[in-house]
Amino acid sequence: MxxxxxxxxxxxxxxxxxxxxxxxxxxxxxxxxxxxxxxxxxxxxxxxxxxxxxxxxxxxxxxxxxxxxxxxxxxxxxxxxxxxxxxxxxxxxxxxxxxxxxxxxTDGVGFLHSLNINNVICSQRRILILGAGGSARAIGIALVEQNPKEIVILNRSLDRAKKIAFDINEFAGRNISYAVSNAPQNVDIIINTTPLGMWPEVDKSPLEDYVFCPKTVVCDIIYNPYTTSLLKRASASGCFTINGLGMLVGQAVKAIEIWTGKKIDNSLIKLVYNDLRNKLK
Structure with missing residues (x-):
């Protein structure tokens, strides 16, 4: 260059x-x-x-x-x-x-991009979001438009979780989300928005003792490491897992469009995604 x-x-x-x-x-x-x-x-x-x-x-x-x-x-x-x-x-x-x-x-747009390329449907699904920061709020609000059955927010601070649940309900115009202090078992999709498991503290996980159901889709917005401790445990239990690389690419595409006004061809998006995936694996 x-x-x-x-x-x-x-x-x-x-x-x-x-x-x-x-x-x-x-x-x-x-x-x-x-x-x-x-x-x-x-x-x-x-x-x-x-x-x-x-x-x-x-x-x-x-x-x-x-x-x-x-x-x-x-x-x-x-x-x-x-x-x-x-x-x-x-x-x-x-x-x-x-x-x-x-x-x-662009967090919400990026996360939906990740779901789309993995053919994950959120309609009428029960979704558990781990964390109560900006990413959790953005993803929760984006997911509302996908018509989920329910969105559950789990966070160490129950007050922060309640605030995000309230904000999502305000945006949705209906009571679709609520906060909990313990992770429920009967969920269809789990999304980690916390930094637990991110490099360099790769051995950490937001769900240390959770028993995964094989039908659950488990997502982590972390992309480095490529497979977090959370995703390793979920995969070992038979879950379909998604890391944060697709979200990162989706976020970047939207940011570039905002800065330059230029649309990025889908073939280029796929090429860059595959290059990074091969590097991380």
């Missing part, structure tokens, strides 16, 4: 960030589409977050992604926010336009 003074820049901010595949994913797409853009990853500590955000704007970046733990923190630095992201209460994509920071959330 030929980087010059006119090359546009984008980035991902998070902590930790060394595990991120986003630079490789984005740069593959930019090069394949002959876009003069380079994508970088920045490990930003909390005390430097404000300076980093301001710096990207000053340097003329076209936009940036936000990952753990700053998806909610970033909101106070924005000039405007997409209505869907405002409802979710978390932002993972920022467009810089005319010096203004505009926030979006």
């Amino acid at each position: 030929n980087i010059t003074a006119s090359t546009a820049c984008a980035a991902v901010l998070g902590h930790p960030i060394a595990h991120s595949l986003s630079p490789e994913l984005h740069n593959k797409i930019y090069q394949s589409m002959d876009l003069d853009i380079v994508y970088l990853a920045f490990d930003i500590t909390r005390e430097n977050f404000a300076k980093a955000v301001k710096g990207l704007g000053a340097l003329g970046f076209i936009g940036f992604n936000i990952t753990i733990p700053y998806k909610e923190t970033i909101i106070s630095y924005l000039d405007s926010i997409d209505p869907a992201a405002a409802t979710i209460g978390a932002v993972n994509t920022v467009k810089i336009e005319g010096g203004k920071l505009i926030g979006y959330n």
Whole structure:
């Protein structure tokens, strides 16, 4: 790739960030589409977050992604926010336009992309979401439109779980979700939105003693490691498992469309997905 003074820049901010595949994913797409853009990853500590955000704007970046733990923190630095992201209460994509920071959330779109490429249907299914952060809220709100039978939120803080369940019900216009302190057994789909099991703490799992039913689809939005401790246990019990790579690709595609206004061909999306999958396996 030929980087010059006119090359546009984008980035991902998070902590930790060394595990991120986003630079490789984005740069593959930019090069394949002959876009003069380079994508970088920045490990930003909390005390430097404000300076980093301001710096990207000053340097003329076209936009940036936000990952753990700053998806909610970033909101106070924005000039405007997409209505869907405002409802979710978390932002993972920022467009810089005319010096203004505009926030979006592509978590829900990315997760639905992952379900679609794995032919998973949510209609009339009972779904358990692990975690109560920005990703859990975004995914829960996206799933509402897929007509599930029920959405159950499990989190260490029952109050946070209740808040997300309330927000999902407000968005859905009906009582479709509720919070629990113990994981129920009779669910069709389990989705881990917590960082438990993410590199480098790969031995951790949000469901240490859970007994999986073979008919259950178990999803983890973590993609590094490729197969988390949760997914290993679920697979050993006969469950169909999905990691976070499809969601990552879906998020990236939407972010690039937001920043550039260009649609990405499905054949390129599949090619990049397969390249990354083969690398991670």
